Amino acid sequence: MWKVCLLGWWVLGFGSVLADESLPRSAAPADAVVYLISPKAGEKIHGDVVVRFGLKGMGVAPAGVNLAGTGHHHLLLDVAALPDLNLPLPKDAQHLHFGAGQTETTLKLPAGKHTLQLLLGDQLHIPHQPPVVSEKVTITVE
Known part of the structure; x- marks a missing residue:
């Protein structure tokens, strides 16, 4: 029985150490800025939403x-809080990856209010240090 307890303690302890480890983060200039060119905050949109990404102080690379000094865009759609900035960004319907180096996209969104926010990721989809993240923009699709 003591062997089972010891094994359980070791697994749980080792797992916590691994969970505390974060992946190395690429450096970003302190003055780097990512932003939404369009749509603008408060904009009312009919039909498809064309989203254009802007970036200053860094370059875009797939x-x-x-x-060094590059990254690619991730669009956070209707996300309440930023994901863990020490890990690769999730890829799902709310965390859109533009790993080919795209700087715009067209979205088909249901009617209603939506939030859009950009977060730059490095070659491994991990946010930079410091993170390069835009202001959150709220739009209404009619």
Whole structure:
């Protein structure tokens, strides 16, 4: 029985150490800015939503390309809080990846209010240090 308890303690303890580990984060200039060119905050949109991404102080490079001072865009759609900035960003219907280096997209969103926010990720989809994140923009699709 003591062996089972010891094994359980070791597994739980080792798992906590692994959970506390964060992946290395790429450096970003303190003055780097990512922003939404369009749509603008408060905008009312009929039909498809064309989203254009802006970036100052850094360059855009596709995922997998390890080039200092670059990253690629991730669009957070209707996300209440930022994801864990020490891990690769999730990829799902609310966390859209633009790993080919795209700087715009067109979204088909249901009618209603929506929030949009950009977060730059490095070659491994991990946010930079410091994080390069835009203001959250609220739009209404009619």
